[in-house]
Amino acid sequence: MKKTMLSIMLTAALVSTSCSFIGVSAKENSMNNPNAKDAITVSQNKNSASFEDQKTNIFFKGKSSAKIQITEKDILTYLENNKSSFTNASGKSNFKIISMKKDNLGYTQVKVTQSINNIPIRGSQFVMSIDKDGVIKNIIGSINKNYKPLDNVKAQCISPKEAINIAKKQFTYTSLAKEPTATTQIVIKDGTPTLVYSVNIYYTEPEIGNWEVLIDSLSGNIVSKESNIRYDGATTGTGTAVDGTNKALNLYKSGSNYQMIDSTKPMSGKIKTYTANNRQVQPGSLVTNTTNKFSTEKFKASVSAHxxxxxxYDFYKNLFGRNSIDDKGMNIISTTHYGRSYDNAYWDGEQMVYGDGDGTEFTYFSGDLDVVAHELTHGVTQNTADLVYRNQSGALNESFSDVFGVLVQSYDKCNVKNGGTWKFNANDWVVGDEIYTPNKPGDALRSLADPTLYDQPDNMKDYVNGSSDNGGVHTNSGIPNKAAFLIAKSIGCDKTAKIYYKALTEILSSTADFSAARNALVSAASQIYGDSSNEVSAVNSAFDSVGITE
Incomplete structure (x- = not known):
């Protein structure tokens, strides 16, 4: 077989990290063909990772003066005889064939990786296009041109099992979707070959993670961690909510999957929605679908929560400039499908959790906006007044969540975000009407307009003393709830929201009782609208009506 010199114009630098790769040196085969006129041009690949040297792009085009047999053995012989055109390093087994495929035009496409002693150099690959007559038409790829020669030294490296254990410790997950394996590769940094293990760590809970970890086979140090997930970025979709309506959703596309992650809000965190899959775990698994249409029954609770x-978020941001629950851009995390027939929803101090209900007394708890707003407002309270959850301060904690639950739903119903007029409607002042007894219309969990409908007092003369329910936090909240209803009826929802927000976030202390809440709301109204304003009078009158004195 006639040998062909492939003259290479190199401009480039190379890739990798450190460890001592240990191999066996060998003299390279010389090659003599001064008449060769083929040329490979190269340019730098500027996308190389920082843990390895930059590779050199190679490009050969034109008819070679030699023909080769299209067999693995003859192709490798050709490459070894011409290796000085590819690399300046000495050694043996410099190439490995990854694949050979014949196309419908009669060309054989041969994918080749550079190697050292049969161990592939990471990312150093090229494709040879060979026609049916054995003539090389193209060679295209990127390689490591220069690296140090290898010494005849025996390596003492960690085992593949040890490498896998090191890789596992880099991540937090519930369980692995598949058992990892460790494969050997070489990376080159500053011209020094490094033998590494490549370990894939793939899990789906609490979020989807797919990582390649490179571990120095001699020291066990982490060379790099790279995500295999190809995030396509923010996108949109639709979903069917608990009430059967179609909702526009902000989603995130990751590869071929659509995830319930809303990254469009002007905050550092994201809105993320998970499913516990009817287990009592949280956050659970990120809600994901293969299309951007979340229209089946299993997604309804998650669609509503998301x-x-x-x-x-928009309510608090647009009205008050609040940057998420903590005003610092924290993630807003919801877990749906918690437990089986779980008749509750709660804020756990870090995130929201929603049960599915038993289908008779309750349906999916995330299906009512005022319930979602109620629970998330507990987070706002935690990060502001931090009202102690017992006795009157605890009842105030519940009351502020009820008040803002109603205000958020009313704000949304009136489309205030998009320029609608925010109108007071007494029928709106209930909580949980959309998820409580789904087959029985017209009832709710609580009414702020008339707390007595659901066994709550609406005046201090009926205040319930006792130790149960942390001193009656869900019962006695009816009294300040009634006051809030009367305030909104008098001055409207917009002014009520501003007064209540200022009192909650700036004036109330953690152990405030009902009287302190009255004083805080009067102070807020006075600061916003003036000491002698109608708004101050409305607050005083409402609290007088329910028997809460200064």
Whole structure:
């Protein structure tokens, strides 16, 4: 077989990290063909990772003066005889064939990786296009041109099992989707070959993670961690909510999957929605679908939670400039499908959790915007007044969540975000009407307009003393709830929201009782609208009506 010199114009630098790769040196085969006129041009690949040297792009075009047999053995012989055109390093087994495929035009496409002693150099690959007559038409790829010669030294490296254990410790996950394996590769940094193990770590809970970890086979140090997930970025979709309506959703596309992650809000965190898959775990698994249409029954609770969390964020951001729950851009996390027939929803101090209900007394708890707003407002309270959850301060904690639950739903119903007029409607002042007894219309969990409908007092003369329910936090909240209803009826929802927000976030202390709440709300109204304003009078009159004195 006639040998062909492939003259290479190199401009480039190379890739990798450190460890001592240990191999066996060998003299390279010389090659003599001064008449060769083929040329490979090269340019730098500027996308190389920082843990390895930059590779050199190679490009050969034109008819070679030699023909080769299209067999693995003859192709490798050709490459070894011409290796000085590819690399300046000495050694043996410099190439490995990854694949050979014949196309419908009669060309054989041969994918080749550079190697050292049969161990592939990471990312150093090229493709040879060979026609049916054995003539090389193209060679295209990127390689490591220069690296140090290898010494005849025996390596003492960690085992593949040890490498896998090191890789596992880099991540937090519930379980692995598949058992990792460790494969050997070489990376080159500053011209020094490094033998590494490549370990894939793939998990789906609590979020989807797919990582390649490179571990120095001699020291066990982490060379790099790279995500295999190809994030396509923010996108949109639709979903069917608990009430059967179609909702526009802000989603995130990751490869071929659509995830319930809303990254469109002007905050450092994101709105993320998970499913516990009817287990009592949290956050669970990120809600994901292969299309951007979340229209089946299993997604209804998650659609409502995700959409409603965005509405609550917008309410606090648009009205008060609040940057998420903590005003610092924290993630807003919801877990749906918690437990089996779980009749509750709660804020756990870090995130929201929603049960599915038993289908008779309750349906999916995330299906009512005022419930979602109620629970997320517990987070706002935690990060502001931090009202102690017992006795009167605890009842105030519940009351502020009820008040803002109603205000958020009313704000959304009136489309205030998009220029609608925010109108007071007494029928709006209920909580949980959309998820409580789904087959029985017209009832609710609580009414702020008339707390007595659901066994709550609406005046201090009926205040319930006792130790149960942390001193009656869900019962006695009816009294300040009634006052809030009367205030909104008098001055409207917009002014009520501003007064209540200022009192909650700036004036109330953690152990405030009902009287302190009255004083805080009067102070807020006075600061916003003036000491002698109608708004101050409305607050005083409402609290007088329910028997809460200064």
């Amino acid at each position: 959409y409603n969390a965005g509405v609550v």
